[in-house]
Each structure stands twice: as structure tokens, then as C-alpha cells.
Amino acid sequence: MSWAGFKKTVNRATTQVMMKAGQIERTNDREYEVEERRFRVMEAAANNLQKEAKGYLDSLRAMTASQMRIAETIDSFYGDSGARDGVSRSYRQAVEELDIETIKALDGPYRTTVLEPISRFCAYFPDINECVKKRNNKLLDYDALRNKVKKLVEKPDQDPTKLPRAEKEAQMAKEIYEALNDQLQTELPKLIELRVPYLDPSFEALVKIQLRFCAEAYSRMAQVQQYLDANTREEYAQGQLDSRVEQVLQEIRDLSIAGGA
Helix, strand or coil, rough: HHHHHHHHHHHHHHHHHHCCCCCCCCCCCHHCCCCHCCCCHHHHHHHHHHHHHHHHHHHHHHHHHHHHHEEEEEEEEHHHHHHCCCHHHHHHHHHHHHHHHHHHHHHHHHHHHHHHHHHHHHHHHHHHHHHHHHHHHHHHHHHHHHHHHHHHHCCCCCCCCHHHHHHHHHHHHHHHHHHHHHHHHHHHHHHHHHHHHHHHHHHHHHEEEEEEEEHHHHHHHHHHCCCCCHHHHHHCCCCCHHHHHHHHHHHHHHHHHHCCC
């Protein structure tokens, strides 16, 4: 930071302290403050959307990876029995295809139509925040100079050139502040209104991608059903599977090695 920049930072910090102490009157712009609050709400929501959108893709990968592991474990658990009726092998193949074909096929479109547009939208925030910071700094400068003029008016200095010089500096500071303030007050509402038409296509793409994933998952799991025992499918459909499971558990409990008599 240059010496001039350091002096400005110190002066602005001093101005803020004096404002809190009530020694300098603060300029309030209610209309701008409303728009900045609206922007902050949108900024937080957009950043959260970016985070959750990435998390969704990561979750899909994690879920299919978990399915792969459980499919391998089930296949190992069934052993030769699974090889005979094809249930575990069919499930494993379905999960592998879901992971290899579906997830990888959706990865590119999801990034292109959902993640990247959201990220590009959020990428504007640092520049906007820099403009907001600059506007607030210029307001501090203007308020400090306005206070200086007020003091010179109330208590004239022996140097008659000080007041007109201070008035000129205050006017210049006011013009700079108002230009930045007007720009933000005009453009922040436009940005906020543009968020919906900008993100609508990404939302539509998200729904379609979710639909495709769910449809593919359903289709592949439905293929596994043909390898299931017909009685098992019927009992599941009629809600009678619990009693069958309980029957098998009772048979296990009856074994002497499982604590039976």
C-alpha cells in the first residue's frame, strides 16, 4: 500500500470512529441501502446454490461408488448361489452400467448447463463488491469533507482560502460519490431482476438431468427384478415380505450355533 493509500485508510477509519461518536453526521441513502440488502440476500443464495449444485454432482458420484461397493460385497456374499440364479451378478452389472454410462454421460452436460452458468453468475460478485466498497469509501471521504466545511463555516479560519478550498474538495467528493451511488442504485436492481431469466435454463437442465438419472436407475434396477424369485416379488408387492424374513430369522435362531436349544 502506498503512503497516500495508507493515509486514506487511516482517515476513513478515523471518520468512522467519529461517526459512531456522533461527531460527524453520516449521509443516509435509504433507497441504496434497500438495494444493497437485496443484493446481499441474492449473493448469499447464489453462492449457496453454487455450493449445493457442486455437492449434488459429488453426491451422485458418491452414491454410485457406494452402490458399486455394495454390489461387489453382495456378489461375494452370494457366491456360487448368486452365480446360479444370476441375481447378484445382474445387480452388479446394472450398477456398473449406471456408474460407467449414466453418471459419466451426465457429468459433462451437468457441468455445462448447470455448474458453469451458476459459477459465471457468482464470478461477478467480487467486482460488484469492489464497487460497493469504493462507493462506501467515497461516502466516508465526502462526509469527512462536508464536516470540515461545516466547521470552517461555524468557526472561520484566519486563512480565507481554506473555506473555498474545502468547499471545492467537498463538491468534488460529492460528485464522485453520487456517480458511484447512482450507478449501483441503477444497476443492482437490474442484476437482481436478471437472476431469474439467467438461471431458468439451468434449473430446467437440472430437472431434466435428474429425470434422466432416475429413469436410467429405475430401468436398470427393473431388469434385475427378473432374476428375483417370483414368490419374493409377489410377497413384496403384497407387503408380506416381513413375515417371510421373520420366518427365516426364526430358523436361524433355532440353530444350535445361533443360540438355539
